[in-house]
Amino acid sequence: MSRPPRTRPTLEEVAARAGVGRGTASRVINGGEKVSERARLAVEQAIAELGYVPNAAARALVTRRTDAVALVIAESEERVFGEPFFAGIIRGIGSALAEADRQLILLLAQASQRRGALDDYLTRQHVDGVLLLSLHDDDELPDRIRAHGVPVVVGGRRDDADSDFVDVDNVQGAQLAVAHLAGLGRRRIATIAGPADMVAGRSRFEGYVAGLVAADLAVDDRLVVRGDFSQASGEESMRALLSRGVEVDGVFCANDLMAAGALRALADAGRRVPEDVAVVGFEDAPIALSTRPPLTTVHQSPEQMGREMVAMLLDTTRTPGAAHPGRMLPTHLVIRGTA
Amino acid sequence: MSRPPRTRPTLEEVAARAGVGRGTASRVINGGEKVSERARLAVEQAIAELGYVPNAAARALVTRRTDAVALVIAESEERVFGEPFFAGIIRGIGSALAEADRQLILLLAQASQRRGALDDYLTRQHVDGVLLLSLHDDDELPDRIRAHGVPVVVGGRRDDADSDFVDVDNVQGAQLAVAHLAGLGRRRIATIAGPADMVAGRSRFEGYVAGLVAADLAVDDRLVVRGDFSQASGEESMRALLSRGVEVDGVFCANDLMAAGALRALADAGRRVPEDVAVVGFEDAPIALSTRPPLTTVHQSPEQMGREMVAMLLDTTRTPGAAHPGRMLPTHLVIRGTA
DNA sequence: GTGAGTTGTGGGAACGCTCCCACTCGCCAC
C-alpha cells in the first residue's frame, strides 16, 4: 500500500533544464505547432539527457483518452491457442491498430479468474474502446461495458445485438457450399453442423437449409448431425451418418477441422472422395491444405474481420452517437480436391 | 484531439449524494478501516445509484501503481499460436496474477508494428512490471525497460543476463535424457539439436554433451545435426543422420516436434523404435502422446514457469533493490514407448 | 469535571500532465 518514491523526471524538470516554460515543453512533445526551433532543440536535448518519458496516467487524466484498445477473448487458453482463426484475427486487429497509433491490449477472459476484475479493468477507462471476441452468445459483458459508456464492437454476431458487430456471412457461405455440391449433381447432401449455442453453428446450418431449398432438395433429418467443431467430433459424426443407411453423396461440414475428421471416417469406410462422397468445409484453415485430397472449402478471412472491427470501433470513438448496422463479410468458395 | 465531455460520475459526486466527505467515500471504496456502518451504506448506495466506477488514471497518478502487469511475447503470431508452450505459460501467469489481484495485459511484440510503440507503452507506467517471453537472445527490450526503472522478469534465460530470469533447466533435462539412453545400453547416441541462437537450443545441446561425458561416451560430430524445432526439420535431420553411414542406436531430440519428425523418418527407413533406435524428446508437449509409439520425453512445466515468473516479479516490485539470482526449474523424464 | 484515549470525519494538498488565456515581441501597413 505504500507509495513508491518518485524517481522519474517530470515535464516541469525537463522545462526547467531547457530553460523554457512547462507549456512550451508540452508543445514540443506533442508535436505542437508554434514552437521556435531554438526552444524545440533545447527541450529535445533536455528530454534525452534526463531520459524523460511522459506519465500516461497524468495525460489520460486530463485528455480522457488512453490511445489503447482492449481485445477481449472469452475462450479458454486451449481454444485461443489452438485455433488459427484467432491468430489471424489478432494479426488483422494488431496491424489496423498500429496504423491508427493505438496500442493493442489483449485480455483473456479466462485468465482473470476473479469475477469482475475484467469488468473493472474495462470500465475504469484504461482503454478507449473494447473489441470482444466471443463465440458463445450467453455473454453479457458487452452490455455491461456499454452501460459505462465504453464503445464495444463484437466479433461474431449475437442474435439480440443488432448493431456494432462484425461477422463473416455464415449463411451466405454455407449456401455457397451447398449450391456447389448441388451443382455437381449431388442429391443427398448431408451436413455435420456446429454447436447450436454458437452463432457460427446456427447460421451455417441455416445456410445449409437455405441452400437445399434453393436447389429444390428436401431437408432430411437423417442427413443432419451435430458436432462440436473438433476433428474427433467430425470423424464420429461422419461415422454416425454412414451408419444410418441413407446413401450420402455430399457433405457440408460447418468447419474444416470436422471436415478433416469426416474425410478420415470416409476413408476408413472405403468411400472414395470426391467420387462417392463430395465434401466441403468452412473456414479455409491451414488444415484444408493438408487433408487428402486437399479440402474444398468456404474461405473466410479472419484478418479482414479484425481490420473491420477496428475500423468500426475507431469510428464509434470519433462519433459517439452513431450506432453501426453491423457488417457481414462475404465469403467465397475455394475449390480443391474434395468437391 | 478534442477532449470528450465528461459524463461519468466522480467520487466527489458520490460523496455529495451520500452526504459524506470525499475522504470517507474514498475509504469505503478502498476497503477502508474506520468508517461507520451508516456512512458505508450511504456511500455504497450512492455508488450503485450513480453507477460510479473509479477513474484508474487519477488513482494511478497519485498511487504510482496500476496493479497491472504486462506479458510481452516477442514472437510472431504464428509461433505464439502454434506452440502449446505459450498457452501453458500464459495459464500459469494468468492464474498467479489473478491470485495477487493483478490484471494481466498481453502484448504481442509483433502486433505493434510501429517501432518504439511498445517501449513507450511499457515505460509510461501503464504497468507495474513486465514479464518478457522471448526465445531469442538478441533482444535489448529488457534493458531498455529496466533503464526506466520498470521491473522486468525474463522467461527463458539470456546469456548475458544473470539475474531476474526463470527458465527450465535445459542442461539438466538433456543430461537426464542422454543418461536414460545410455542406461538402456545405447552407445551411438545422436542428437537433433535446436537453433544455436536460442538458449533452449544451446543449453540442451550442452546437456547432451555433458550426458555423453558422464556416460563415458565420446562426442562424435557425425552424430550431431541442427534443426529449427519444427517437425519438418526433425524429419529431415533424421534422414541426414541415417545417410551418414554411422549406425545410430539412440537419438536425443531437442524438442518433441522434431522427435515426431524423426520418428516418421525412422519408420520410413524401416528402423524399429525403440528396438533399433531409441528416441527421447524434450518438452512433453501434447504431440508426445500421439506419436507411434508414444514419445519418451523430458517433462517441463510451462505453467509452473509462468507462476515462478510472477512470483519473482511481484517480489521485485515489493523490494525494488533485490536482484534475483535467476531460477532454474527442474525437469524429469517421462518414460513412454520410444526409449 | 477533567484529561486521555479512540473512532470517525472533512477537506487541503499533491500527483504530472494538457488546455487555454493573457501576454510580449517583432513586423508591416498606413
Added chain:
DNA sequence: GTGGCGAGTGGGAGCGTTCCCACAACTCAC
C-alpha cells in the same frame, strides 16, 4: 508614429483520485 496581427511563450487552472492532518464527538477512567 500608431495600430493591428501573428508567432511564440509562460503559467494558472483543472483533471479525479489518495494521503494525511486536524479536528469533532464520544467513552472511560480517576
